């Protein structure tokens with residue numbers, strides 16, 4: 001039986017690419033998403049074509065009870081080797097115009113989402129004495145971006161959580177790292193001035209979801225067995 005990778009927010013974009021890459025690496029996938037049934041099912045079909053199993057887990061990572069109700073019965077039988085906390089979104093506006101709702105929602109999905117999903121799995125991983133946690137943060141959590149005080153705060157917080165959790169669980173052989181994508185071609189960048197942005201990126205192009213997935217794959221592999229508490233940037237050379 002294959003080991004399992006739980007990937008949140010994997011109905012599309014970076015999460016779907018990570019799920020596909022980890023399936024190609026030989027993992028069965030527990031695929032979380034919130035609303036895009038068609039996207040999740042299409043990703044599941046591609047995973048199965050790679051010869052791996054895919055279990056669709058539809059829940060909102062901000063809903064602690066829903067996460068608990070879905071994961072608890074599964075965790076009685078199996079413990080994922082990998083958790084990728086990827087689910088997320090941005091609600092950009094300058095601070096002066098930002099609603100408290102947009103402030104809270106963005107912190108909720110990235111920080112509480114990480115906590116709700118990781119906590120029940122890590123307690124089981126600790127007994128198994130092995131596991132990998134990968135948190136998808138952002139360049140925005142490493143450097144200032146106008147219009148993203150909520151998103152930057154959330155992603156910087158996720159980087160802090162990554163470092164502390166890495167120290168807590170290292171003695172049980174669980175490795176915890178963050179990946180910080182720059183501008184990646186997904187729905188999330190649809191409304192941004194892409195041509196202008198490209199000029200600010202040393203590689204002069206956006207990244208692809210597959211380029212982020214490749215780094216996650218590396219961090220989950222034996223090749224990365226001495227890497228923990230680190231933040232790996234996948235940003236085309238943007239200086240942070």
Ligand code: NAP
Pocket residue numbers: 008009010011012013014015032033034035036037059060061062086087088089090109136137138139180181182183184185186187188189
């Ligand atoms: P995307 O294409 O919009 O996909 C977002 C995914 O997250 C979807 O599967 C969505 O599910 C899921 N999701 C959103 N809220 C959720 C919730 N509350 N519970 C469960 N699932 C939820 O975005 P993306 O660009 O791939 O972004 C993925 C991650 O990378 C995010 O954490 C984002 O902050 C980070 N990131 C992206 C970029 C970029 O340039 N694209 C750069 C840096 C970091 P449904 O569609 O099913 O609702």
